Amino acid sequence: MRIEDVYIWDINAKWLGITPYQLMENAGAGVARTIEEKFGKGLKIAVFSGTGNNGGDGFVVARHLSFENEVTLFLVGDEAKIRSEEARHNWEILKGLDFVKIKVLKDSAYIKELDLSGYDVIVDALLGAGTKGEPREPIRSAIDKINEYAGRAKIVSVDLPSGYPSAVRVKADFAVTFQWDKEEYKGFERIIAKIGYPKELYHLVGPGDAKFALRKKGEHKGQNGKLLVIGGSEDYYGAPYLASKAASYLVDLVYLAMPSEPAERISDPDLILRPIEGRNFSPDHVHELLSMAEKADAVVIGPGIGLAEETKEFVREFIKRCEKPMVMDADGLKAVAEDLSVLDGKTFVLTPHAGEFGILFDVKPEGSLMEKAKVVTEKAGEVGGVILLKGAYDIISDGRTWKYNRTGNRGMTTGGTGDVLAGLVGALLALGNEPLRAASVGAFLNGLAGDMVKEELGENFTALEVAKKVPHAVKWVMEF
Ligand SMILES: NC(=O)C1=CN([C@@H]2O[C@H](COP(=O)(O)OP(=O)(O)OC[C@H]3O[C@@H](n4cnc5c(N)ncnc54)[C@H](O)[C@@H]3O)[C@@H](O)[C@H]2O)[C@@H](O)CC1
Ligand SMILES: [K+]
Missing domain, CATH: 3.40.50.10260 (YjeF N-terminal domain)
Structure with a gap:
């Protein structure tokens, strides 16, 4: 110890x-x-x-x-x-x-x-x-x-x-x-x-982890993290926006890369928009996105990116060639599921819910907390990265040890809270945290922000409200 x-x-x-x-x-x-x-x-x-x-x-x-x-x-x-x-x-x-x-x-x-x-x-x-x-x-x-x-x-x-x-x-x-x-x-x-001290301390994520992960790293702009979010498609623009918005409260700069048509619907001075030509991401964009990633400390890929064949190819090609820590979420996970070998040698966090976990690994995590944790740990070990399995209790593992998070509430089944989570995990990676801590604290903050929204509004709220509560959650942590 x-x-x-x-x-x-x-x-x-x-x-x-x-x-x-x-x-x-x-x-x-x-x-x-x-x-x-x-x-x-x-x-x-x-x-x-x-x-x-x-x-x-x-x-x-x-x-x-x-x-x-x-x-x-x-x-x-x-x-x-x-x-x-x-x-x-x-x-x-x-x-x-x-x-x-x-x-x-x-x-x-x-x-x-x-x-x-x-x-x-x-x-x-x-x-x-x-x-x-x-x-x-x-x-x-x-x-x-x-x-x-x-x-x-x-x-x-x-x-x-x-x-x-x-x-x-x-x-x-x-x-x-x-x-x-x-x-x-x-x-x-x-x-x-x-x-x-109870055994929980080895596994339960709490304000101690968060306090540690959120310490400011420097006094100058850019020293406290730069994140690139890659997402959106002809069908979706909200998801990458939510991920970026949530992240913008934790890091100095967020670059949001999305196809130009949906990008037109976003105007938010907190984000640096990087419109990409075309309706969807395709392998033609890999080079351009890799050079954007060069300027960032971490990357989130997947929110709202869609399931077009060319897009899935783009996702796999980008991951294969990107050397930055990455969070893969939503449709990005489905692209990865078709060829897990793209993850070899990478630093990454996968953020599946139970269904996506099944698509990735052909097995459903079931049973008690310990039983589920065992499956998550095993699969994280196999892919050589961190898995954050979303659920009533989130389970996080790097293949060696595992953590669980119990902040959050039923109201968070609303669409978009997963995107907020992906953004937070990406931001915590950009702040220089190791993937297990970034994923654990991301889950904790997301749930805590959701609990704070619930206290004000009851269980009927939206993901944007959760994202906007992130600074309050951070303040609570730092003052705890
Ligand atoms: N959860 C915890 O933190 C627990 C802490 N416990 C006890 O708390 C201790 C730590 O307590 P504290 O943080 O109050 O620290 P200490 O009791 O070690 O010492 C702090 C005091 O010593 C003075 N001091 C510091 N350096 C000095 C020096 N070089 N010469 C003379 N005086 C000096 C400080 O001004 C302060 O008054 C642990 O070692 C342990 O014994 C235990 O009660 C168990 C739980
Ligand atoms: K002593």
Whole structure:
């Protein structure tokens, strides 16, 4: 596990209603349990807490251990600096107890004189994952003091040895770290305590994923993504328009390439229209579209493109020769279904609903979420790209792992919401996200925008309303 994953999962856990209070309680309880399992009971224990949440975990450890041990809590720093609600809450509880001794240490000189002989266990909850740079006073003196007793008392660190990764750190016998071993934690012994994160975190897409995917990449126009949308035909112009409109809220530039006749019906200053000669796309256009794709970071191909033979040929030829990440949707998928080998070596997302999935792979994803996910994963592995299977729960896989999304509502069966989705996924690719994340977050945002529209209008709305809600959905995510 990387710290980046944990950052995402923390946000998603909050979204699932798991509170920081619960996590802190479980963290502290996990450390206390580990200590009693290893060293027994009836011990004399010193807990050193800082004023951050690592220290908050320490307050909980002290309370749990106080039941059958003799505990002294040393707060290193100013009580007024205990900021988070949950740490403060646990501090107040501790202050109300008679059987836990509390000493507040603000002065480094005083810490240097401290005598810890007689303590069997020292718990180090001074600094955790929020550490910035080398430890400063008075924490630094407390670290030195604890280290004087290395070998004499057992030293147990909460999450990580305080000071880590700097060389000035607690010489812990081991650290109790939470739920996952992190790749970044090296050079000290670790015991993992689970703190109540559910399995959903591995699979469910949430605001954490979205927040991560939507971070701005640069200050200048064009640095935050350029997308090319290829779609439309003599029969359709709405679909590529919806895809482009939705995308335009996420990226700096959207080029919309469509046949000139339907293109005449569109006037939208947010899009850069690129009319193509003729009624439909045909192989004659491949060269022109490839040079447009050169200027973009990603491509969406398929919305409203139609099923004329020459158009299907165009789609396959374009995909074969395009080196940019691509989203293939709608009629574009049907063109691809006739020759899956065009996907070889490409970076892409396919966005089929169940029917299109059947046309692509001759198998219908059926049964439970797990059963469907298994089929999607298998097929994604076979084609060597990402598949986003649209449904009440969207299922997304890159062939190795899978995700699911449950934002969205019945109102979204209205025509065009799939085009909005394709545009969002394309935009997220253009922002530089890997295809699995682009597809997952696209599904999440599309559903979230739909849920926001539903809240205002009920279940009877149109896809354009969903597209126009995208900035609100993004704002909600960024403020979550
Ligand atoms: N979901 C979560 O995020 C969970 C976090 N938990 C605990 O929360 C910890 C992270 O808490 P915080 O983000 O509050 O961070 P920390 O408790 O690691 O430290 C932050 C505090 O230390 C100070 N500080 C930072 N660098 C310093 C330095 N070099 N010298 C002196 N002081 C310094 C900061 O001003 C701040 O007051 C984790 O390590 C873990 O113990 C657990 O409660 C479990 C759940
Ligand atoms: K620590």
